[in-house]
Amino acid sequence: MSTIGHLINGKVVTEGARKQAVYNPATGVPEKEVLLASRETVEDAIAAAEAAYPAWRNTPPMKRARIMFKYKELLEANADEICSLIGEEHGKISHDAMGELQRGIENVEYACGIPELLKGEHSRNAGPGIDSWSEFQPLGVVAGITPFNFPVMVPMWMFPMAIACGNPFILKPSERDPSSTLLIAQLLQEAGLPDGVLNVVNGDKEAVDTLLSDERIKAVSFVGSTPVAEYIYTTANANGKRCQALGGAKNHAIIMPDADLDNAVNQLVGAAFGSSGERCMALSVAVAVGDTTADALISKMKAAMASLKVGVHSESSNDFGPLITGAHRDKVVGFIDSAEADGAKIVVDGRNPEVPDYKNGFFVGGTLIDQVTPEMESYRQEIFGPVLQVIRVDTMEEAMKLINDHEYGNGTCIFTRDGEAARYFSDHVQVGMVGINVPLPVPVAYHSFGGWKRSLFGDLHAYGPDGVRFYTKRKTITKRWPSASVREGVSFSMPT
Structure with a gap:
């Protein structure tokens, strides 16, 4: 029986004490097993991401976009294998799995536009000789916790945009159908992503709670049931993290x-x-x-x-x-x-x-x-x-x-x-x-996905423009170069 491991600092880790069976739901038979990460394993992934952050943060957005362009090509070239893994572990019919993958690829395509998406605003002469502008800077190490029902699409709602914005990412996918998720992460490595920028840890509540409590994690994205979404949101906020948690529906x-x-x-x-x-x-x-x-x-x-x-x-x-x-x-x-x-x-x-x-x-x-x-x-x-x-x-x-x-x-x-x-x-x-007259009004990748009431905890929706804002923080800079020939006196009034 094969073992599905973690992806940490560019390497697949297949050693660990705790494991869980992965079933083929069509046969009802366990055909694989997946490692369940300990706290120490998750911390290793966070450390790898933190070490990768300075260089990745300073990588020009155009270079990040080129990796995403290559990633799109690799996803399309490996579509049959990805969809087969979805079917084996989730049970989704091949045509439905292909639709899921295509929706994920569309989010990668949107992330390819990151040089344009990160452009801030600029105002010349906001005051006499004073210019003001805004920038959108990455948060740091961020994490995503994703559900079993879309093992490829939902992770790609998160990590392509987070990474394109300059953040390293820790992904905790569902332990019920993890193989396709691990494969799409490895393909991003193959596309040229530096080691440590994307890490995958399989696991259960121990892994989740480690992500929620570790101060090095700056933001958490989640998709799942409402009770868990509320727990994720409340715990993440209590630990000073930005959080978007998408819950259930009727x-x-x-x-x-x-x-x-x-x-x-x-x-x-x-x-x-x-x-x-x-x-x-x-x-x-x-x-x-x-x-x-x-x-x-x-x-x-x-x-x-x-x-x-x-x-x-x-x-x-x-x-x-x-x-x-x-x-x-x-x-x-x-x-x-x-x-x-x-x-x-x-x-x-x-x-x-x-x-x-x-x-x-x-x-x-x-x-x-x-x-x-x-x-x-x-x-x-x-x-x-x-x-x-x-x-x-x-x-x-x-x-x-x-x-x-x-x-x-x-x-x-x-x-x-x-x-x-x-x-x-x-x-x-x-x-x-x-x-x-549209039964599944799922927004396209250049809009944003999210419900109201107890279907969403947090202010920003998933992917699209809200995704850019969620994975960045705005910094506004006001600049003036005083004239060497003019000296102004002290002023205690609010500047206008």
């Missing part, structure tokens, strides 16, 4: 009576069940306005779901794969059970799907549940599985109140042909990312 889609229902159904099927629903932007609730709309939606969804294929990652005709662990599969099934016990109607039941040759895999099929109410536990919690719940309401205002009252505010969308309704919705819904 994303609603409003289906208006005038919607193009066939299009809406096609979009809902992909957005609810793609990647087995293990996306923080997955649509998990369809809010149908009017019983006529709801009945038609249920009928068309049921028909569309009849052809859904769940299976192994390497078969590209499959629509989605297994869940990440057996425990998570049982949790998702438990939510379906609880909805049924609470009086909801299971229209399409994904419990115990038939997956030939993979009977021990962690599979749940696409599930459609009608007659859900806001009081149900399955509605209040983030299911994070291939489950779409339908809530029936009478008006758009009632639908929006459901969304605005929920503790999460990550993503949402509305299906309608009415421009006035769409504008009202986008203006007044209390959610960070909004789609109009």
